[in-house]
Amino acid sequence: MDILGISINHKTAPIGLREALHLSQEEILEFTPILKEHVFSEGYVLSTCNRTDIFGIPKSGKISYKDIQKYLLDFKHVDGLSSEHFLNYFSCGAVKHVLEVASSINSLIVGDSQIHGQVKEAFLLSEDLGFSKTLMHKLFEAAVRVGKRTITETRIGEGAVTISYAGIKILEKIFSTFETKAALVIGAGETGELAAKHLRESGIGKLSISNRTLSKSELLASKVNSDVIPFENVKESLHKFDIIVTATSADGYILEYEDIKKMMKLRKGKMCSILDIALPRDVDPKVTEIDGIFYNDIDSLNIIVNENLKNREKEIPIVDNIIMEEMTSFFKWYNTLNIVPTIKDFRDFFEEIRKDEVEKIKYKVHDYEYEKVDNMTKRIIGRILHYPTWNLKRISETGTNFEEAKIYSDVIRELFNLDHKSENNSDDTFYNNGAK
Amino acid sequence: MSYSLLVLFIITFLSYLYDFFSENNYLQNIKRISLFITLIFHVVYFVERTFFLGHLPIVTQYEIFSLIAFSISFTYFLLELLSDIKGTGVFILFFAMVFQIKSSLFIQDVYVVNHVLQNYPLGTHVITAILGFTAISISAAYSFMYLLLYKNIKSNNFSVIFKRLPNLEILEKLTFYAIIIGFALLSIAVILGMTWLPSAFPEFSYFDSKIILTVLVTIIYGIGIYLKSKRIIIGKRFAKFSIYGFVFSILSLMLASVIMSSFHNFSN
Structure with missing residues (x-):
């Protein structure tokens, strides 16, 4: 997974620098197109009084943390700020960080519920700006779930802390x-x-x-x-x-x-x-x-x-478990993305045959008979494809059988001549669908 | 059966104690169910004893102790249900348990009962007196909690007492209500006693130690209610008054029962 991000927060920079780097909503509106153009295909910007986080899917493999920092500092000129003040994240670490922030265990005051709303707003703004697509949307859903579960399943927000x-x-x-x-x-x-x-x-x-x-x-x-x-x-x-x-x-x-x-x-x-x-x-x-x-x-x-x-800090291990569960669920979904085009083409292939054959009898039978045949063939196709689809997803979900999943995908594409119908070739489809 | 009842009281008290000091709420509902079962068992115990001995179980002081234990726990059960204030049970049920321990360990079966004890006014007199003393005990328990919390807040000790007890104003209110109920019931007991006892006991004397001391206790609480309603004694001073009043009433009862001879002895 090639999600990339930087974070400057209360652990890395003094309040003066954090304040200076803080991006207002208007500034985020202005800065997002720059990110879209030069850095990320999709992403989000979260800026509060205690942190500024910028995460997204890089447009190319050449993009690194330094590029994000550079565009940020070009946009917001802050004296005294260096790369030491930033934390850099990649792949699993990036997802984990986003979920940790959403859970409030990464806040200045652990359990501060304000962050739940701020994360939600940041993602929604990204969606409004067309900066959030499939992957960011799924990450947003996971982050919101983590926030909700943290409140309902733990006591991290309890007790007076001011x-x-x-x-x-x-x-x-x-x-x-x-x-x-x-x-x-x-x-x-x-x-x-x-x-x-x-x-x-x-x-x-x-x-x-x-x-x-x-x-x-x-x-x-x-x-x-x-x-x-x-x-x-x-x-x-x-x-x-x-x-x-x-x-x-x-x-x-x-x-x-x-x-x-x-x-x-x-x-x-x-x-x-x-x-x-x-x-x-x-x-x-x-x-x-x-x-x-x-x-x-x-x-x-x-x-x-x-x-x-102290009592709130005692709840952190429970929150960590929630984050781990949501990460597992997120990556299960993410790993299936590679196989999804094959599954889709595979099902489309059968559906086309079914439609073609059913269409042939359309004017030879009564409407109600046609409807019955149509439904029956849909059920047959559904049952035939159930196990192959389920198995393909199962192999992909773990994320550890990458090669095996690719072989299955290739075999299916080859056997059913799917690439002939599809515009994409097999390898491109397998490798590049994640961020689509 | 008496020992089974004692075990139930101890289990209930321990579940309230655990719940008070524990951070989790595992026993929050179980403790209430345990108290309910104990109360039901207590009723069965009284009924069984009444049929077995052929008289109401209010003849010996140990039977009365058991009645007091029942009365305290039943009153608390109602208070908990009505007010939903759960943090005070451990303090109140402690008193109930102590009374039941004494009763269960020393209770004896008395079959031959003085004929006057089968009289209806005596039953009412005894029960109102017991309920009155129960209310006073509960007021003392609330006052004790008040002083504990007062001291905790004053000394910036924000431990389990601070977390679990209701606020000072509520505790003061509960103390006051319990005293009003105690005063009313003791007044009824005294009036009933004064009007009924002379005809029941030829040796009756208005200078009987139990009568004098109970009247004194009632008067003291009456004065307390007056002073509180006029806001002359409030807060910590009222809590202290309630505790001193309770100590005085217990001491006077003990003094009258143990040291001074009285016609108020029906066990033989």
Whole structure:
């Protein structure tokens, strides 16, 4: 099999280079015709924030990894990028890589389900651009199956693997519902925004934002549909909230032990969870001594994240088995491609004879009799050709009896004079049909 | 039959224990079936004992222990079916198993029964009292789980306790409901006792140790319910109250049964 591909990802290149090389959908639309013209007869381009993969069937045996890299770098000029940043794949290795990516075991966060959709989109785009034919389509089907099976047959996608999601998991162990709860997010930066979005998605009853710069609070508040609390009033309002998330870039503590102690007095001991996801921390960790306060900083949230990541990694052998099964199935199909033209010609040969003979009686019998004879002869031909077809496929499927399969093919072609009818000669048909 | 029942209780408890600590879900349905079979067998055991001895099996304290074991496991079975909260069984069924162990090891067959025990009000009095104490035991179990989870979250210990137990608010709610049920049943038992016992026992005294202590337990739980509904004690403090209340009720029962003499003794 002559599938060829390159990959640049989180294992081979720093984020800066990956970002610089990232291809937007518009760029893929522009780049694909170049690949089609110079490199691949069919293929696909997958570009996410963590990887750019380009795979396909080379137009000729002269095409190598370097050609793909060259056309990519000509299209996207990135300084500091060299061939060391690329992983190169060929044949089985290429198919395995494509399926591994689709399974999410190759992702930056193992089990990240986002990749399933991204792989699907990449293949669909390739199909839309006429860049995906029989082989790529079959590979796409295998990749989608791997993605689905990974989700349904393993636990690789389970557990919180991001800090803010881990925070939500802790909150779920404290509160029975979020609908009746009020949450305050202090800090309107990227982390604060993510936390606010997670809280909103979790169905929080009331959400408020506070930030030193009021305009930033208002901007985030409009995004997540929440109230704004002026930063100077935040300490007086703390007791109204069941959940407090702090994510500022302040140098010191913005909430001291005494502030929280005072807050709990006003709350009359009602539980409150503080998620301090800022670095350096925003809340004095001593607050954990206060009854009814559940304080978690990044380190404690990372305990959950790391444990879940370990659990996900334990699922990798199961995913490997799924990939192996799908690869076997894919290659079984691929190996039969060589014999398919012979089978097709062979069946066509018999069908032509059948049709010819049945046609001769068409006007000599009633329509219903003709229909009966037509059906009967179809059944006879079907039964006669069943075992030869099955055996030819069986011999080819393993992929190890290449010579044997070729002999069978040649004998059949010779015996039935198939090449005389076909435009292709025997050897060409046998060797070149795979990528058609 | 008593030992067979004990074996069933142990099997059920172990299946819940395994399921709690295990990552896979092999026993998720089997443990519930095992509990169901144990309950059915327990009913058969009571029926067989009633026919064999000629009286309801609520005469000796070991018969009552078995009844408590049944009552705890049956209540839990209903809770599990209704709430679908499966992670708490191991803690509650532990109590049931302990009661059944004591019952199975020491139970004796008593054929001659005091005539007052064949009275209908006594049956109701005893059963409501037992169910009341069962509810209190269950509330203590939930409180124990609450404190365990509370400590786990506080100390960033996200182990199996964190993963398997329901959240703190649910556990607090379950504790509260169990206490309300316990209080209501104990109140009925006390009122029934107060109205029926003077006519049944010539030596009846309102200063009987069991009466005083049971009334005290009921009052304590009544106060607890009031304080909780007024949100004066909530969260960890309420969980602690529930556990202290349970310890006090068990100690008072033991004190009344073992140390102080009482007319509340029907075994001969």
